[in-house]
Amino acid sequence: MDAPTTTPADGGGPGGGSGGGGWFTPTRDTTRRPPETDPRSADPAAAGQARPAPPRPGPQGSGPQGPGPQGSDQRRPGTRSPGSPAAGPQQPGPQQPGPQRRPASGNAPRPSADALIIRRTLAEVEPSADAVTAYFYGLLFSRHPHLRSLFPVAMDAQRDRLFKALVTAATRIDDLPALTEYLSHLGRGHRKYGTQPEHYPAVGECLIGTLMEHATETWSGEAEAAWVRAYTKISQIMIDAAAENERHAPAWWNAEIVSHELRRRDIAVVTVRPDQPYPFRAGQYTTVETPWWPRVWRHYSFSSAPRADGLLTFHIKAVPAGWVSGALVNKARPGDVIRLGPPAGSMTVDHSTDSGLLCLGGGTGIAPIKALVEDVAEHGRQRPVEVFYGARSDQDLYDIDTMLRLQKTHRWLSVRPVVAHGPSTGLTGDLPDAVRKYGPWNAFDAYLSGPPGLIRSGVDTLVGIGIPAHRIRHDSIEELVAAGE
Numbered sequence: 001m002d003a004p005t006t007t008p009a010d011g012g013g014p015g016g017g018s019g020g021g022g023w024f025t026p027t028r029d030t031t032r033r034p035p036e037t038d039p040r041s042a043d044p045a046a047a048g049q050a051r052p053a054p055p056r057p058g059p060q061g062s063g064p065q066g067p068g069p070q071g072s073d074q075r076r077p078g079t080r081s082p083g084s085p086a087a088g089p090q091q092p093g094p095q096q097p098g099p100q101r102r103p104a105s106g107n108a109p110r111p112s113a114d115a116l117i118i119r120r121t122l123a124e125v126e127p128s129a130d131a132v133t134a135y136f137y138g139l140l141f142s143r144h145p146h147l148r149s150l151f152p153v154a155m156d157a158q159r160d161r162l163f164k165a166l167v168t169a170a171t172r173i174d175d176l177p178a179l180t181e182y183l184s185h186l187g188r189g190h191r192k193y194g195t196q197p198e199h200y201p202a203v204g205e206c207l208i209g210t211l212m213e214h215a216t217e218t219w220s221g222e223a224e225a226a227w228v229r230a231y232t233k234i235s236q237i238m239i240d241a242a243a244e245n246e247r248h249a250p251a252w253w254n255a256e257i258v259s260h261e262l263r264r265r266d267i268a269v270v271t272v273r274p275d276q277p278y279p280f281r282a283g284q285y286t287t288v289e290t291p292w293w294p295r296v297w298r299h300y301s302f303s304s305a306p307r308a309d310g311l312l313t314f315h316i317k318a319v320p321a322g323w324v325s326g327a328l329v330n331k332a333r334p335g336d337v338i339r340l341g342p343p344a345g346s347m348t349v350d351h352s353t354d355s356g357l358l359c360l361g362g363g364t365g366i367a368p369i370k371a372l373v374e375d376v377a378e379h380g381r382q383r384p385v386e387v388f389y390g391a392r393s394d395q396d397l398y399d400i401d402t403m404l405r406l407q408k409t410h411r412w413l414s415v416r417p418v419v420a421h422g423p424s425t426g427l428t429g430d431l432p433d434a435v436r437k438y439g440p441w442n443a444f445d446a447y448l449s450g451p452p453g454l455i456r457s458g459v460d461t462l463v464g465i466g467i468p469a470h471r472i473r474h475d476s477i478e479e480l481v482a483a484g485e
């Protein structure tokens, strides 16, 4: 999700400092609210003096190294993955895919002193982010070996996630509502990894120890105090969110595969039956772990609206070197049991309006669009829904029969296939270009789903033809890039 930039800074004082919790000491008290102290009025230097420094992890460059990349990875080069600042592996976060983009504001409030310090540290270590995160995990696992089992065997994607999460949290550190939204999602998502409150101090100490080693230019007592405050706040929000979520939802759901339909050599439609009710909304996604790759979780959108029989369906495309997608397409069979994380994402239909829905779905991105169509149908309101279904060629329109069937059933639905490379029975060319030729779209809310490049160009086009950014919904592009399969 794009970090909101318009919300005024309104809080975020020393996380554990003033509360007597000690060095990163989290509490399980879910009624506890983050302190409302304005960080701009805090005295970081004083806080630094009052706090013990973590043990130094050894000379720079000679510290322990995290496990090197093992196996293949489906991430695209040069991209970073979001993730978590605390113990636990891959995490949606985003977005966590957070769908609505908010326009940047020209009058954003001045960053707090802590925010400036934190950003300075991150800017210093960013060029060597890989080495820094490898150092961090090496430190974590050598000091706290029992935490290793919470992470996947291959740590390559995980390293990026940590840094990305830190940057995301740092950019929101003055914006308590945005920070809380982001971290609460992370905290809830971490339950499935077995993350416990007592893991957070270990992570915090190793994080500070790592930054101390690598941010040699910008590190100081003041910087340390700012980081302690920030991390304490971050961890407390995550812990509180997890504790609150524990009261009404399992950490994960076991789900048995009840049908596995190979639509093409590399695309499967997989239907599962969760072992207990799985509440979600059409347009959302979840994380999936297979028995073949423990602790490796990947995001998939639901391809159907919630059903009376409780079954859930996903469209999975096996991508080159995609561990989870490859297993789900090529290995998984009815009877296998996978795990699902909690639902996430807000690319959902606003049923309080009668606006039309303009939907752009590219490739397997058609899956959540189909769920949105079913959702509109179930609500019984006759709103126009215009779907543009993009694919590279006619053969790649693997779900066109279903979409055309839906079109036959619902008068308010129009489905237009658009293929990048002809010949085609439908439209040809770029999906956003095709959309531009129709319209007008000013009475429509827009929903985009598909490859990150398509979402980027789609948003640009839609904004260009006058659809306000706040009416355009999609999952976080960063998350989609990071998910990669």
Ligand SMILES: NC(=O)C1=CN([C@@H]2O[C@H](COP(=O)(O)OP(=O)(O)OC[C@H]3O[C@@H](n4cnc5c(N)ncnc54)[C@H](O)[C@@H]3O)[C@@H](O)[C@H]2O)C=CC1
Pocket: 285, 301, 317, 361, 362, 363, 364, 365, 366, 367, 368, 389, 390, 391, 392, 396, 418, 419, 420, 430, 431, 448, 449, 450, 451, 452, 453, 454, 455, 457, 474, 475, 480, 483, 484, 485
């Ligand atoms: N909630 C979401 O946004 C979802 C996203 N996805 C993502 O959708 C993608 C599906 O992959 P495939 O089926 O292989 O799609 P694909 O690569 O075959 O492309 C599908 C459509 O997107 C267009 N496209 C692809 N790359 C583009 C770019 N850089 N700029 C503009 N248009 C582009 C193609 O021309 C085609 O019309 C995956 O990246 C997957 O992660 C899948 C499901 C849900």
